[in-house]
Amino acid sequence: METPPNLPVGWVAQWDSVQQRHLFIETATGRSQWENPAQFPAGPIAPIDTQGQVPHGQPHQSSKRRQYATGQTQAYYGSAEPAPYADPSYGQPQPGGQLFTPGLAAEAGFAGQQGAPAYFAPPDTGYANGQYPQQPVQQPNMNQVTNQFAQMGLGGQKPYALQTVNLLAGQPDPRDLHRPTPEIRLPPNASISQSPYVNADPSYKRSTINAVPTTSSMLNKSKVPFALILTPYRSLKEGDEPVPVVTDTVIARCRRCRTYINPYVQFIDGGNRWKCCMCSMSNEVPQLFDWDQARNAPGDRWSRPELNHSVVEFVAPTEYMVRPPQPPVYCFLIDVSHAAVQSGMVATATRTILESLDRIPNEDNRTKIAIIGFDVSLYFFTLAPGSTESSMLVVSDLDDVFLPKPTDLLVNLTESRSAIEGLLGRLSDMFQDSHTVGSAMGPALQAGFKLIQSMGGKLVALSSSLPTLGAGTLKNREDIKLLGTPKESTLLQPASSFYKTFAIECSRAQVSVDMFLFSSSYTDIASLSCLPHYTSGQTYFYPAFNASRTEDALKFAHEFSTVLASPICFEAVMRVRASKGLRMSEFHGNFFVRSTDLLAMPSVPIDQSYAIEVQIEETLTAPFVVLQTAVLHTTAFGERRIRVCNLALPTTTNMSEVYSSVDEIALATLFANKAVERTISHKLEDARDAITNKLIEIMTNYKNTMTAAGSGASAQLAISENMKMLPILCLGLLKNVGLRQSAQIPVDLRAYAQTLLTTMPSQLLIPYIHPTFYSLHSMPPEAGTVGEHGIILPPPLPLSSERLERHGLYLIEDGQTIFLWIGRDAVPQLVMDVFNLPSYTELRGGKMTLPLLDNPFSQRVNAIIAKTREMRRGPYWPHLYVVKEDADPALRLWALSSLIMDRAEQLPSYQQYLGQIKDKVNGTTY
Structure with missing residues (x-):
């Protein structure tokens, strides 16, 4: 795709197979006007925007293509116009003296894309030479035209004009998940600044409703919960605006409610005082508020960051400190038992720490490090400054843990760098011949706590087996007979009170805990994850980890090093204040609620999310x-x-403004948090029912109050346009590993999925419950190439197996796992171009690293995979699994479970789910 210079906005250049340029403009109605209708190419074409993406509302692909059984690949060759990469004479001279090779653009089948092959072209499509079948233009109906004019402000519509859609009328469009949140329409002059940054970006803070009812009864009647989704420390990607920092330590706060000055206050009394936007208290403006300390001259009040930005950071003066700021402290607790050493965990972990020493935050050379090993005993290491050697001290008394030496166990990273590097380089070899079976993780945690409790910091525990000795001992309570039954929820509750009690003790001392768990058998994540939960840490799980598999070692090393290198905040407390009449009522996330509204967080990880309900x-x-x-x-x-x-x-x-302002992404994030918490105190079935019942409540009240049907039966299933993806997100939650009705999900996998559901920010959570599905063999020519905003991704498909074709190559990803699905009738050239193998039968499925080959299609597929890994926030590095259509049934079912619109086990398809919702909304049974 190429855009010629000096064209009006909306014009795009298209090249056909004979290199003739066509120009068209996309109008407000979505129609395409061609500059020269005589040059209109064969077949229908959909409008595309300047990045080559199909606009919203267009179908994802043409009508369903014919599928061919094994042995019928001749159908790909068709008539007199053979499809490239499907012809036995590939690489042989063709009529006209041309040679079919991957480097030729026009012959490769995709117009205007160098070396982009077409791996399909059944003869019934009507596209000669393997031309990519473009999508038909969708003729807009009058409602769509009206909506578009309303969005442009031309229809005389009131703010938050309600637009109702019928969910039964079509399939959900995955691209709607990337729509902007409903606009926040504040009254004129609400802010004292005209800056575009005065209101929070949704990636930092978003609300389930962007127009707040004035009364509690109105909110209750709407059935939409009011909650905030917070990610105060999200990662910054290239192009993101950095958070401005106020360095002069001049902090203006309300004397009554302690609110920080912000763009929504009012200056009164000639600018000498300001009126609080929360409680209306009149406060004096600090004397130095209008003074530029850097230039030592009068400053411009209106340029101060706190009056122009929604997110700002103040450098705090000494009165905000109970003690001097603590240094970064990392205490590594490493399992050195036989299982840990043999799996390669110890070697991979120590090598990753060694290679990350320069990335660990240590700007002022204050960072401290300690390393403790454990199996059935505890192993302390002295790391004397200036020395290259370390010595090991063994403590076998697990009942009364003590530190064997008062010094040189917790050392300055800079001063003891040589000793630390020496120890990390040989730690794995020191326990190479160990045959010790057993884990004293509890005593190791107590030892690490004793070591760093005076200053606080982070305990990083790496464990390969169930704790079996000392405090925190756990037993294998996995009972497959309970899976899928009402009693399964008992397995998701902590088995020992030690971990919650110890976590609260850690929180008081500003100690946070991260858990990295590796095990080929049961490890009781439900109990161990209590530690990160109450200390604002994070849990990471690597089932059946084996470092001899390159993919396993790479995933762990990438995630572990990212966590170590992340900027981190210590000894934090968080409080949410609100205008008079609002109160924070419930809190969800990894922290400890110290008082009614004060959240204690010994550390604040990057990209961790929190949900707070508002009353x-x-x-x-x-x-x-x-x-x-x-x-x-x-x-x-x-x-x-x-x-x-x-x-x-x-x-x-x-009420219509309440519904039209609902943020369905924030609402789904809240549902995930509340459902997981419900599984702890109730049954899994109750948590699933709570999600569906809440959805039914919202839709029932919407029908009764916002549609002509009222309380009577209706053939439609109505919801506001901005909430039309909420049912598919709720269904995705019901089918997520953390909540799904199944007797086949191991308890550890379910418990780990639940920790993800409650900690991931919306940008990670939504693809986790609503995976992304791409067709690679038929993707547009620009997909996988570099565009204005980086790698261009293919248009996503609805999550239905109806889109799978037996000759196709597909990518399914949820931020944690990437599946590359290949159909049994994939042409040999596709298999060669992607996997460097002669045919489908030679390909082995399973976990693998995709080769990067010297052909355009391989490079595009690899670029798309790299983009899907890079675009998500957080440290996660998803594994890639190749799934053959007729291969391992377990792997095949795992991949297909991501297609949440299909029926699966006892869970309904999307259409069946809508039918159940409709019956309940209409007051009938099903």
Whole structure:
């Protein structure tokens, strides 16, 4: 795809197989107007935007193609016009003296794309020479035209004009998940700044509703919960705006409610005072607020970051410190038992730490490190400054853990660098011949805590087996007879009170715990994950880890090194303040609630999410409300800072505005958190029912109050346009490993999935419950190439196996796993170009690393895989599994379970689910 210079916005150049240029413009109705209709290419074409993507509302692909059984590949060759890469004479001279080779663009089948082969062209498609079958233009109906004009502000519509859709009328479009959130329409002059950054970006803070009802009864009637989804420390990708920092330590706060000054306050009394947007208290403006300390001259008040940005960070003065800011402290607890050594975990972990020493936050050379090994005993290592040697001290008393030496166990990374490097280089060899079976993880945690409790820090535990000795001993309680039964939820509850009690003790001492768990057998993640949960850490799980498999070693090393290198915040507390009449009622996430609304977080990992429910306590009289999150923390470079994040939302007395402002992504994130918490105290079935019942409540009230059908029966299933993806997201939650009805899911996998559901930010959570599905063999020519915004991805398909073709190559990914599905009738050239193998029968499925071959299609497929790994926030590095259509049934079913629109075991298909919802909404049974 190429855009010629000096063309109006919307014009795109297209090249056909004989290199003739066609120009068309995309109009407001989505129709395409060709510059020269006489040059209109054969076959229907869909409009595309300047990045080569099919616009919203267009179908993903043409009508279902014929499928061919094994042995019928001759059908690919068709008539007199053979399809490239499907002809036995590939590589032989063709009529006209041309040679079919991968490097030729026109002959390769995709117009205008160098070396982009077409791996399909059944003769009934009507596309000669393997031309990519373009998608038909979808003629817009009058409702779509009206909606488009309304969105352009031309229809005289009121703010938050409600648009109702019938869910039964079509399939969900995956691209709708990437729509902007419903606009937050604040009253004029709500902010004292005209900056575009005065309201929080959804990646930092988003609300389930972007227009707040003025009364609690109205909110209850809508059935839509009011909650905030917070990711105060999200990672910054290239092109992201950095968070501005106020370095002059001049912090203006309300004397009554302690709100930080923000773009929604008012200056009064000639600018000498400011009126709080939360409680209306009048406060004095600090004397140095209008002084530029860097230039030592008067400054411009209106350029201050806190008045122009929703997210800002203050450097805190000394009155915000109980003690001097703590240094970064990392205490590594490494399982050195026989299982850990033989799996290669010890060698991989120590090598990763060694290679990450320069990436661990240590800007001011204050970082401290300790290393403790454990099996049936504890192994401490002295790391004297200036020495290249270390000595090992063994403690076998697990009942009364003590530190064998007062010094040189927790050392300065810079001063003891040589000793640390020496130990890490030989630690695996020291236990190479160990045949010890057993794990004293509990005592190791206690020892690490004793070592760092005086200053706080992070315990990083790496374990390969179930704790069997000392405090925190666990037993194998996995009972496959309970899986899929009401009693399964008992296996998801902690088996020992030690881990919660110890976690609360850690939280008080500003100690956070990360768990890296490796095991080929049961390891009781449900119990062990309590530690990260209450200390604001994170759990990582590597089932059946074996470092001899390159993929396993690469995944762990990538994730572990990313965690070690991430900027980290220590000894943090978080509080959310809101306008008068609002109160924070429930909290979900990895932290400990220290008081009614103060959340204690010994560390704040990058890209960890939290959900907080909001209650309306009294009638809201202001035209808008403000919700402010403040996180007081210590940075990795030793500064005490406060990160403040502001979100302003308008109030409304109109129920239609409430519904049209719902953020379905935030709502699904809240549902995930609440469902997981419900599994701990109730049955899994209750958690699933709660999701569906909440969806039914919302849709029932919507039908009764917002549609002509009212409380009577209706043939339609109505919902507001901005919530039309909510049912498929709820179905994705029901079919997620963490909640799915199944007797085949091991308890550890389910428990780990639940930790992901409650910690991942929305940008990671949504693909986890609604995977992404691409067709690679028939992707547009620009997919996999570099565009204006990086690698261009193919258009996503609906998550249905109806889209699978027996000659196709597909990618399915959920942020944790990537499946490459290949049909049994894939042409040999496709297999050769992607896998460097002569035919489908030579290909072996399973976990693998895809080769990067010297052909355009291989490079495009690898680029798409790399992009899917890079585009997600967080440290996760998904494994790639090649799934053959007729191969391992377990792997095949695992991949197909990602296609959540299909029926699976006892769970309904999407259409069946909608039918059940419709019956309930209409008040009938099913």
